Amino acid sequence: MTGILEGKTAIITGAASGIGEATTKLFAAEGARVLAVDLPGTPLAEVHADTPNVVLMDQDVTTADAAANIVGKAVEEFGGIDILFNNAGTVGKGGELETFDDDDWDFVLGLNLTSVYKITKAAYPHLKKSNAPRVINVGSVRTDFADAGAAAYTATKHAVAGLTKVIACELGPFGGTANYLQPGAIITGITKPAFDMMPEFAVYWTDLAPTGRLGVPEDIANGVLFFASEESSFMSGTGLYIDGGATCHN
Numbered sequence: 356m357t358g359i360l361e362g363k364t365a366i367i368t369g370a371a372s373g374i375g376e377a378t379t380k381l382f383a384a385e386g387a388r389v390l391a392v393d394l395p396g397t398p399l400a401e402v403h404a405d406t407p408n409v410v411l412m413d414q415d416v417t418t419a420d421a422a423a424n425i426v427g428k429a430v431e432e433f434g435g436i437d438i439l440f441n442n443a444g445t446v447g448k449g450g451e452l453e454t455f456d457d458d459d460w461d462f463v464l465g466l467n468l469t470s471v472y473k474i475t476k477a478a479y480p481h482l483k484k485s486n487a488p489r490v491i492n493v494g495s496v497r498t499d500f501a502d503a504g505a506a507a508y509t510a511t512k513h514a515v516a517g518l519t520k521v522i523a524c525e526l527g528p529f530g531g532t533a534n535y536l537q538p539g540a541i542i543t544g545i546t547k548p549a550f551d552m553m554p555e556f557a558v559y560w561t562d563l564a565p566t567g568r569l570g571v572p573e574d575i576a577n578g579v580l581f582f583a584s585e586e587s588s589f590m591s592g593t594g595l596y597i598d599g600g601a602t603c604h605n
């Protein structure tokens with residue numbers, strides 16, 4: 356059976372856990388060759404021990420040479436890049452704005468926004484040579500809405516939407532699209548400690564979603580696959596909520 360990403364090459368950042376791990380497995384199962392990138396010291400090799408067609412890369416996406424290293428490795432391994440999934444991200448420590456930690460602000464912006472800009476910029480020449488370039492970024496329900504205490508996270512997730520729309524405009528003439536996911540509360544490495552420590556947080560999000568459950572990484576991976584596929588070729592510059600309906604109350 357032929358997968359829907361047969362012959363495609365992809366870069367996925369944050370591939371050792373959560374949404375990136377699930378998407379790497381789904382892309383590989385659908386026939387893509389994937390450069391799976393994550394921080395040194397993560398269980399990247401262990402979680403993908405049985406994933407076919409995957410090249411592993413220990414690389415912090417925020418270092419000065421990260422974009423050149425990642426794009427260079429993908430081109431060296433695959434000869435080109437069709438799909439870039441900028442997934443690595445953080446919520447940071449957060450806090451009320453008056454006392455917000457400036458280092459946390461810089462850290463969250465560097466990871467959630469600047470790394471996306473730099474890796475996409477470095478990948479542009481190769482994406483433009485693909486016959487169907489795809490850039491897929493990760494926003495959040497916090498791309499459109501806000502709560503107190505999450506200034507850096509919310510600012511970056513709003514900014515990811517704007518950046519993605521610019522990429523959509525620029526890659527359109529090359530047959531490309533750029534879109535972003537808007538996950539609700541998904542059980543991953545970011546959220547599980549909070550759900551475990553504060554069960555009421557999990558109950559809040561479960562009750563908010565009319566579907567009555569928290570999300571799992573595969574829920575989001577399916578959306579990423581849609582944006583990577585030919586089936587979404589008339590969608591560009593847009594966000595896709597996958598939140599169990601949590602935002603239908605807003």
Ligand SMILES: NC(=O)c1ccc[n+]([C@@H]2O[C@H](COP(=O)([O-])OP(=O)(O)OC[C@H]3O[C@@H](n4cnc5c(N)ncnc54)[C@H](O)[C@@H]3O)[C@@H](O)[C@H]2O)c1
Nearest residue numbers: 369372373374394415416443444495538540541543544545
């Ligand atoms: N889990 C949710 O509820 C939720 C909701 C909305 C958006 N998101 C977004 O989804 C994306 C993926 O997060 P997740 O929920 O799967 O969390 P996760 O912690 O399970 O996975 C994130 C991965 O990114 C990696 N990473 C972190 N910093 C990195 C760096 N500097 N360089 C390379 N890799 C790095 C981590 O090691 C980890 O493997 C993030 O952008 C996050 O903001 C998650």
